[in-house]
Amino acid sequence: MYTIVERRKVNPERLQETSQRAESDFFPKLRAADGFTGFYLVPDEVQGIYTAIVVWASKAQADAFEAESSAWQRTLEEHGHAHQSANRGETVVHLEPPR
Numbered sequence: 428m429y430t431i432v433e434r435r436k437v438n439p440e441r442l443q444e445t446s447q448r449a450e451s452d453f454f455p456k457l458r459a460a461d462g463f464t465g466f467y468l469v470p471d472e473v474q475g476i477y478t479a480i481v482v483w484a485s486k487a488q489a490d491a492f493e494a495e496s497s498a499w500q501r502t503l504e505e506h507g508h509a510h511q512s513a514n515r516g517e518t519v520v521h522l523e524p525p526r
Contacts, residue, residue, distance in 0.1 A: 428464065428518040429486040431496075433479045437470075438507030445506050453499045457481070460495070462488025476511060486517065 437445075457463055462484035469478045483489040504510070 428521055429483040429489050429516070430518045431479075431481045431483075431489060431513070431515040433513045434511040435477055435479070435503060436509045436511055437475050437477050438509075439475065441506040441508070445503065445508065448502065449499075453495075453502075456495050457492070460488070460492045463492070477508075482518070489515070 454466075457466060464482040464484055465480075466482075467480040469480070471477070481489075483492075500510075
């Protein structure tokens with residue numbers, strides 16, 4: 428499993444527009460991508476920092492989606508959502524509830 432974590436300071440004036448564009452343009456491509464496992468968006472509304480977490484079955488599959496991901500990153504920048512930090516790597520711990 429491979430995980431990408433990115434934090435951005437959001438532009439509140441363009442947040443609604445960005446959300447709509449994500450739903451219509453980016454999320455369908457992400458959902459259809461080979462090896463895509465999950466996407467989570469966690470807002471810190473007080474500080475205006477949003478953390479996006481994307482989980483892939485493998486690094487190779489995450490890398491194969493890099494062109495689409497980079498295009499979306501440019502869109503976020505154009506909408507004024509400033510990049511703060513990013514982490515990516517093999518997932519070290521993965522917990523699920525007992526079945």
